[in-house]
Structures are given as structure tokens and as C-alpha cells.
Amino acid sequence: MEFLGYTLRNNLFVAPMAGVTDRPFRQLCKQLGAGLAVSEMVTSNSLLYGSAKTLRRANHDGEVEPISVQIAGADPQMMAEAAKHNVDHGAQIIDINMGCPAKKVCNVMAGSALMQDEALVAKILEAVVDAVPQTPVTLKFRTGWNRENKNAPAIARIAEDSGVRAIAIHGRTRADQYRGAAEYDTIALVKSRVRIPVIANGDIGTPQQARCVLDYTKADGLMIGRAAQGRPWLFREIEHYLNTGELLPAPSVSEIHRILRQHLADLYAFYGEDTGVKIARKHIAWYTRGIAGAATFRHAMNQLGNVRDQLQATDDFFLAHAQTHERFEHEAAATLPAFSAAADEVLAA
Ligand SMILES: Cc1cc2nc3c(=O)[nH]c(=O)nc-3n(C[C@H](O)[C@H](O)[C@H](O)COP(=O)(O)O)c2cc1C
Numbered sequence: 001m002e003f004l005g006y007t008l009r010n011n012l013f014v015a016p017m018a019g020v021t022d023r024p025f026r027q028l029c030k031q032l033g034a035g036l037a038v039s040e041m042v043t044s045n046s047l048l049y050g051s052a053k054t055l056r057r058a059n060h061d062g063e064v065e066p067i068s069v070q071i072a073g074a075d076p077q078m079m080a081e082a083a084k085h086n087v088d089h090g091a092q093i094i095d096i097n098m099g100c101p102a103k104k105v106c107n108v109m110a111g112s113a114l115m116q117d118e119a120l121v122a123k124i125l126e127a128v129v130d131a132v133p134q135t136p137v138t139l140k141f142r143t144g145w146n147r148e149n150k151n152a153p154a155i156a157r158i159a160e161d162s163g164v165r166a167i168a169i170h171g172r173t174r175a176d177q178y179r180g181a182a183e184y185d186t187i188a189l190v191k192s193r194v195r196i197p198v199i200a201n202g203d204i205g206t207p208q209q210a211r212c213v214l215d216y217t218k219a220d221g222l223m224i225g226r227a228a229q230g231r232p233w234l235f236r237e238i239e240h241y242l243n244t245g246e247l248l249p250a251p252s253v254s255e256i257h258r259i260l261r262q263h264l265a266d267l268y269a270f271y272g273e274d275t276g277v278k279i280a281r282k283h284i285a286w287y288t289r290g291i292a293g294a295a296t297f298r299h300a301m302n303q304l305g306n307v308r309d310q311l312q313a314t315d316d317f318f319l320a321h322a323q324t325h326e327r328f329e330h331e332a333a334a335t336l337p338a339f340s341a342a343a344d345e346v347l348a349a
Pocket residue numbers: 015016017018019020040041070097098099100140170201202203204223224225226227339342343346
């Protein structure tokens with residue numbers, strides 16, 4: 001896919017997820033089939049640029065290009081400065097977050113709360129586009145601020161007029177938070193009204209759903225978040241299905257073990273061992289979500305506090321399964337991980 005001057009391997013995007021889409025996860029998703037991965041949101045408050053968390057979020061060493069960095073905030077000048085700062089530190093695409101309903105962001109009228117103030121949206125977008133004239137700017141937003149006010153088409157028009165080069169739309173309103181099902185009618189409507197690329201997002205969990213959402217919305221690409229947690233190979237599965245109409249077999253237990261081992265090594269190297277072990281727990285839980293007999297393993301995992309024990313327990317679990325099963329058996333059809341808890345927890349952190 002040609003996208004903003006870059007050639008991507010496909011039109012599948014990893015959704016930005018605070019606390020999840022760190023550099024190790026983005027790299028893994030790209031290696032396993034994602035065309036582009038948007039980084040975790042970086043604050044536009046320059047007072048925080050030196051904090052360990054913000055520095056880590058802005059670390060793109062060795063990452064496959066293009067590097068897309070998401071910024072959030074409500075003040076046009078601060079957003080313009082944040083865009084410049086991130087471009088100076090390696091961002092090749094600046095993505096603006098108007099899709100996040102988390103309290104921490106919305107209390108200061110950032111994230112999706114901004115959609116209520118279309119004049120301010122225009123000011124922010126124009127300020128950011130002007131601040132980084134050589135760098136494409138993209139916008140992520142929702143269908144509206146509540147179901148009575150689905151103003152995504154108006155926001156999309158403002159974006160296009162402000163020089164934003166592509167948009168991603170999550171098929172829920174701000175008031176929906178993460179409840180209910182995503183809808184794709186509004187995304188289809190927006191797609192029919194703008195010329196810039198539209199990326200559809202929300203509740204895409206399988207290759208078949210990916211095909212349906214693409215066909216229904218006529219979107220240029222898809223953005224996938226929760227379904228890729230613990231399943232970074234989902235991108236190659238979707239890619240394969242979109243190209244051939246055939247489903248790839250699920251990865252074997254041994255392959256998942258190899259992928260997780262690499263992921264853990266990257267997490268320890270990126271965060272250091274102490275923090276790495278803590279961050280790794282939620283990923284390990286996601287990799288083993290829904291697998292028969294894995295609940296005890298996950299519980300035990302949360303008690304382990306160092307790299308050696310974490311790796312040993314992981315190896316024991318996977319090697320024991322590999323001896324008896326080529327592939328995991330799932331207790332139920334894979335469901336998306338709970339939404340509100342996950343998002344609010346990480347954003348409150
Ligand atoms: C844990 C978590 C963190 C998120 N953080 C962000 C964020 O920083 N910026 C953003 O624009 N959206 C964020 N989102 C929303 C996702 O990008 C995406 O729009 C949403 O999860 C719907 O897509 P999905 O159904 O494929 O998960 C977050 C979602 C989750 C679950």
C-alpha cells in the first residue's frame with residue numbers, strides 16, 4: 001500500500017494503545033505482518049518530555065519505518081510544539097489523538113472530548129500541520145461525541161481542509177466509551193465524502209471480520225487494537241486471507257512459544273528486568289487467554305518477580321503443552337479482551 005509517501009507491506013495498522021504498543025510490541029507486530037504501527041500517545045506537555053515514561057515512548061531505535069507518533073492535547077500551540085519536538089526526535093508521521101475517552105485526557109478537553117468543539121479542532125489541526133510542513137499529519141477520532149451528535153463527517157471535512165493527510169475512525173462515539181459494538185455506517189459515510197485515506201477501526205478480531213469491514217466501509221485500511229494483544233500474528237493471518245480468501249492454520253504451540261520468548265527478551269531489554277517482568281505479565285496473560293488450563297498458570301505467573309522464574313514458568317507451560325498438542329485448544333471462541341478496564345487502567349497509570 002502506498003501511504004503518505006511510504007510503501008507499506010499492506011493496509012493493516014496496529015492501533016495506538018497506551019501501555020501496550022510500546023516499541024517491542026510494535027516491532028513484533030510489524031515483523032508478523034502489520035503494515036504500520038502507531039506509537040503510544042505522547043503528551044503535548046513539554047514539562048514531561050524528560051520523564052522516563054515519555055522518553056521511553058519516544059524511543060524508536062531500530063524500528064521499521066515509517067515511524068508514526070501519536071500526540072494528545074487541547075492547546076494548539078502546545079500541540080504544534082509537541083509535533084515539532086517529535087519530528088526532531090524521529091517521528092515521520094504525526095498522529096493526533098481525538099479518539100480517546102479516558103478521563104485523564106478528556107478532563108482537559110483532549111482526546112475525543114475535542115470533537116464537541118469543531119472550531120478548536122480546526123485550530124489544533126492547522127497549527128500542527130503548519131508546524132511540521134514536511135511531515136504528514138494524521139488524525140484518529142470517533143464517530144461523534146454521542147449518538148445524537150455523530151459529527152465524524154464534519155470533523156473529517158475539517159481535517160481534510162486543514163491539510164491532514166489520512167484519518168482513522170473508531171466506530172464508537174465518545175459517550176459509548178468502549179461499550180456496545182462498533183458500527184461501520186458512519187465510517188462508510190465518511191469514506192464516501194473525503195478524498196484522503198480512511199482507516200476503519202473497532203472490534204475487528206478475525207480475518208473474516210476484516211474482509212467484511214473493508215468491503216462494507218470501502219475504507220483504505222484497517223486498524224486493529226485489542227485483538228492483536230497476545231496475538232501479534234493476527235496481521236499475517238488477515239493479510240493472507242485478504243490476499244487469497246484462505247485461512248492460515250493457527251500457529252503451533254512451539255511457534256507461539258518462540259514468539260513469546262522473543263517478546264519477553266525485547267521487553268526485558270527495553271524496560272530493564274524489574275519493570276520488564278511486570279509489563280510482561282499482562283502480555284503473557286494475553287498470549288494464554290482462553291486456553292484450556294491456562295488460568296492456574298496465569299495466576300502463578302503474577303507471583304513471580306524475576307526474569308529467571310518468569311522464563312522458567314513460561315517454558316514449563318509451553319513445553320508441557322507442546323508434548324501433547326500441536327496447537328492450543330481454546331475453551332471458547334476467542335473474544336476481545338475487556339475494554340474499559342484495560343484502557344482506563346493503563347491510562348490512569
Ligand atoms: C489499553 C488501550 C489503550 C488505548 N490507548 C489509546 C491511545 O493512547 N490513543 C488512541 O488514540 N486510542 C487508544 N486506544 C483505542 C484504540 O486505539 C482503538 O481505537 C480501540 O481499542 C478500538 O479498536 P479495537 O476494537 O481493535 O481494540 C486504546 C485502547 C486500549 C484497549
